[in-house]
Amino acid sequence: MFITELRTGRARGDWEEVLALARALPLEELKRRADAACRRVHGDGVWLRGLIEISNVCPWDCWYCGLRASNGQVRRYRLEAEEIRATVRAGFEAGLRTFVLQGGEDPLWGAETMARLLGQLTEETRGEAAFTLSLGLQSRATYALWRRAGACRYLMRFETADPALFARYRPGTTLAERLRGLNDLAELDYEVGSGFLVGLPGETESTRQANWRLCWEQGFDMVGIGPFIPHPETPLGTAPQEPLSLAEESTAVVRLLLPEAHLPATTAAGSLHPRGREAVLAGGANVLMPNLTPVSVKKDYLLYPNKICVGESGLDCIGCLDLRVRTLGKRLRAGAGSAPRRQERAPAGGPG
Ligand code: SAH
Ligand code: SF4
DSSP states (O other): OOOEEOTTSOEEOOHHHHHHHHHHSOHHHHHHHHHHHHHHHHTTEEEEOEEEEEEOOOSOOOTTOTTOTTOTTOOOOBOOHHHHHHHHHHHHHTTOOEEEEEEOOOTTSOHHHHHHHHHHHHHHTTTOSEEEEEOOOOOHHHHHHHHHHTEEEEEOOOBOSOHHHHHHHSTTOOHHHHHHHHHHHHHTTOEEEEEEEESOTTOOHHHHHHHHHHHHHHTOSEEEEEEOOOOTTSTTTTSOOOOTHHHHHHHHHHHHHOTTSBOBOOHHHHHHSTTHHHHHHTTTOOEEOOBOSOHHHHTTOOSSSSOTTTTSOHHHHHHHHHHHHHTTTOEEEOSOOOOGGGGGGSOOOSOO
């Protein structure tokens, strides 16, 4: 396949060629090619990222999300800094070297508080762990502060590349603002993760193509592709559940477009189907995110219903994930697993 170089040195597939494959090939063949592309760059490794859901408080009212401010059924929580530090310590001792702190845009987790926590976490893990934030749209100054304090990656999905759908489903914000945030993050030297939901009501084949195209143009370091799962306490609660195959297709296409990107097999895929994560790992994904959130609050972070593993500790899940990836001829890796374009600058890894 013809590969072009992005400004940043990342390789990418040829847009027209990949689009033609997506149109012509049956899903299983598309996935086979995506798996081959994935193995060429990433080998048989599946990186582990420990996810910590630090707060479910959010002022926004996204139509698709169970944590939206108007959902009065949610028992709101915010973890204390000490709980987060203890969770990272336990994960670090178990060998994990990447931690993702995710949450609603909780104003109490303000810029300075988060910066202090990042400083402590970096010190406590002796600079050997990578810290990823997923705390939504913030000012450039806040992103810069967090970068200086020790965060090196940021995840913020653009959700849908259709500006009208975006504006409808994320009232009060625009796609352009979200893209501005992603651009700030890239300029501040973060590894940038974005991505999209598949199966949103109103989405069409051409929306999905626009989603792929945006990922290709931006050359994201990480792309999260989640099947949309309707949550009953939201305005989209009665929308139909689209099949997992849409997420499998998008994962395979994005892998062919961005061979170097890290693509998670999402918990949403695992929640939609018992072997959903395996289905996407077999066709281009190379990351799993065990959920380390303390069990006492895990069931309160329901972006969507029927989320898996909310009753057990994330560290206990790793054994189960290990068995699952082995069935695919892959193996778990616990190192920092930076973007290939900057691996020589990555923090020293763990067992991986
Ligand atoms: N508040 C931050 C991060 C938390 S939400 C933000 O919005 O960026 C994390 C992700 O959950 C979102 O990017 C969205 O893609 C996903 N999500 C929300 N509701 C969902 C649903 N009903 N089904 C599947 N994924 C969902
Ligand atoms: Fe808040 Fe993120 Fe959910 Fe939107 S998707 S309501 S910003 S947690």
